[in-house]
Amino acid sequence: MRARRLTRTLTCIAALSLAAAGCGLSGGSGGGDATAGGCEVDQGNVGSGKLSGDVKGTITFQTTNLKKDFGDYFNGVISAFEKAHPGAKVKWIDDPGDATFTQRLVADAQGCTLPDVVNINVNTAVALTKNGYLLDLDKKAPDAGEPFVPALWKSSLYADAKGTKVHSVLPWYSGGIVQTFNDDLLRKAGLDPAKPPTTVLGLFEDAEKVAKASDGKYYAFLANPQLRIPADWQQMGIRILSADGKTFTFADDPKTAQWVEAMTRLYKNGGMPRDSLSSTQDPANVYGQGKLVYGPTNPNFLRFIQQNNPTVYKKTGVARFMLDDLGHTVGAPQYIGVASTSKNAATALAFAQFLTDAKNQLEWAKDPNVVIFPSTTASLDDPFFQSVEGDDPFARARKIVASDRKTATADEIALTPGELNAISAQIQLAMQGKKSAEDALKEAQSKANELIEQGS
The missing domain is CATH 3.40.190.10 (Periplasmic binding protein-like II)
Known part of the structure; x- marks a missing residue:
């Protein structure tokens, strides 16, 4: 990596x-x-x-x-x-x-x-x-x-x-990374705030329960894949780039298709706002309105909610981020x-x-x-x-992240704006049912590799 x-x-x-x-x-x-x-x-x-x-x-x-x-x-x-x-x-x-x-x-x-x-x-x-x-x-x-x-x-x-x-x-x-969620909305969906998911796909399974219970009154999280890639993929242990960093390889791993399929199901079943697929709206603001179950992962977000939406802040739970197949978190300091x-x-x-x-x-x-x-x-x-x-939520986050920082690495992968747009566009087509996950990822990888060759 x-x-x-x-x-x-x-x-x-x-x-x-x-x-x-x-x-x-x-x-x-x-x-x-x-x-x-x-x-x-x-x-x-x-x-x-x-x-x-x-x-x-x-x-x-x-x-x-x-x-x-x-x-x-x-x-x-x-x-x-x-x-x-x-x-x-x-x-x-x-x-x-x-x-x-x-x-x-x-x-x-x-x-x-x-x-x-x-x-x-x-x-x-x-x-x-x-x-x-x-x-x-x-x-x-x-x-x-x-x-x-x-x-x-x-x-x-x-x-x-x-x-x-x-x-x-x-x-x-450096900053940190944690899971944040609205305790009240989790319970309404039949989920236990004390038992947060430990894998990315486990999060999607919980989000499906949110979609079934919410009836469009609230959502799991926003749909735009740019908010989740490549961080989700990295936690899942997907090799996003070749060892020399010159070629994208994410489409070669079956787990990436599983992730796209999970995003597609959740979008289709109403677990994400329909108008958020390509929206650039800030999830912190939507969470602060009490319309999202899962909030942003940056602990600094908790300060924002505390200052701007104290009622929602009091309902906010915090847990360690999903370590998944990677076994630790990443984040460049x-x-x-x-x-x-x-x-x-x-x-x-x-x-x-x-x-x-x-x-x-x-x-x-x-x-x-x-x-x-x-x-x-x-x-x-x-x-x-x-x-x-x-x-309180921030106190819990501070202790969680301090422990997490002892195993975190600096191996974070960031996509250029062009690569992120090219990959997201294909995933959005899959989420709309216009392409299969495999075809969308194959095309996304091809377009992203073209951008590498062009020096994007």
């Missing part, structure tokens, strides 16, 4: 910019005696051997759209680091995280001005690692993975220029990378490790204005997560 695939924008940038001869390969600033990503750097930043040097000098730290809400937290972390290392100075910048974020960061990398410590998502980590712009932590900091949840660290590997999987980023915060082009790489690495250590991650997770979960074992073992007071 490979990590999340590149988006259309990033694919084009990586193929046409980073890999092009002469793009950012003609040297850089500084009088280094080696190269990283085509930029001149100090020999100690690359090659074998641990990174060494004094923790001093000025570094730039870039986050993504965090300064407005969490300025006090990050300023506190920076002040603590600078106090511990009087010769070091951290300059904090915050990118708005808009649609051109990746392009700007890639341009910085090509110009040999990538921030010393940078907050990135998995897609950006893939591109920067492939082109040598991030420190190889396996060589430069071989003990870097010790604080982190083993499954998460083990799966946070990305290919370098030679195709070798390396650790080039430190896992940071936010990452912290250290630029291999940094002029003060020892300082940058020290700050990155300080920022992501158990103490600082736990402090941020306790902020009542954010719903995040840390990536270190010690943070997740803290009483804040393990001895949760209260039995």
Whole structure:
């Protein structure tokens, strides 16, 4: 199972910019005696051997759209680091995280001005690692993975220029995933909230009971398959992509057809709103109106319901997400990378490790204005997560997700918008009875593979 695939924008940038001869390969600033990503750097930043040097000098730290809400937290972390290392100075910048974020960061990398410590998502980590712009932590900091949840660290590997999987980023915060449901509506359908499904197809079996009992007054969940793929398939253990990530293979597994058939039956039997097949409406809003049995899976959704629909919130149950055939959940975290082009790489690495250590991650997770979960074992073992007071939906979710994070991996697969649309369109035809599940999936796979070949 490979990590999340590149988006259309990033694919084009990586193929046409980073890999092009002469793009950012003609040297850089500084009088280094080696190269990283085509930029001149100090020999100690690359090659074998641990990174060494004094923790001093000025570094730039870039986050993504965090300064407005969490300025006090990050300023506190920076002040603590600078106090511990009087010769070091951290300059904090915050990118708005808009649609051109990746392009700007890639341009910085090509110009040999990538921030010393940078907050990135998995897609950006893939591109920067492939082109040598991030420190190889396996060589430069071989003990870097010790604080982190083993499954998460083990799966946070990305290919370098030679195709070798390396650790080039430190896992940071992530969301979580849980089952949420309206207890009252479940009981009306003859289901026991204390016995949630443990498989995806088991969820559909329960949803069929909802369809029979509801008589169109409420529904199991929305019909648009884009809300469920490829997450359902991944939990079912379906191989969505070939090992090299260059070919879709989901139609080759009989379980995928079973999933489409289950979606079709539920849609036909009234378990989903008829007008939601291709709708982009937010399921959180529909759930908040008391019209859906099953709510979104992000714990942050519970805060939304609590604030906007407190009556429905009180009726909301929470359970562990279906582990199904996969045996664990997946979800790519936010990452912290250290630029291999940094002029003060020892300082940058020290700050990155300080920022992501158990103490600082736990402090941020306790902020009542954010719903995040840390990536270190010690943070997740803290009483804040393990001895949760209260039995309200969010309290239950926090404890469930904290336990889940100890086995979750970063092997999440994401489809490009074009691939998602192409696959969903065929599944929608099957749900309308216009194609068999097998024919729809065969065509969906063919169209999706065409998009891969076109670099979508």
